Amino acid sequence: MLDFLLSVDRGAYFYVVQVLQPILMILMALMGIVTIVLVLLQKGTNDNIGAIGGSETDSYAGKNKSRSREFKLKVATMVCGVLMLLFSVGYFVIYLIW
Secondary structure: OHHHHHHOOHHHHHHHHHHHHHHHHHHHHHHHHHHHHHHHHOOOOOOOHHHHHOOOOOOHHHHOHHHOHHHHHHHHHHHHHHHHHHHHHHHHHHHHHO
């Protein structure tokens, strides 16, 4: 596999690396900012405190959690986190090969 990478035209490869590195850096920074904003938009929940006092957790809001704003924010946060992880792994793989 490494022989295949070494046999690729060096000029084209270096051009692609020089273009991809700044793009991936900008995407990582944007995903980081978006993730921070999404985390700050979420409400803090005390779901586990109700179990101590024995309060009822079976409510209308509890049954429709998949449609709520909080659920959508959590999913968006997870997606941004995964994208940031993929961008950073891709950046450092390109950096190590170059």
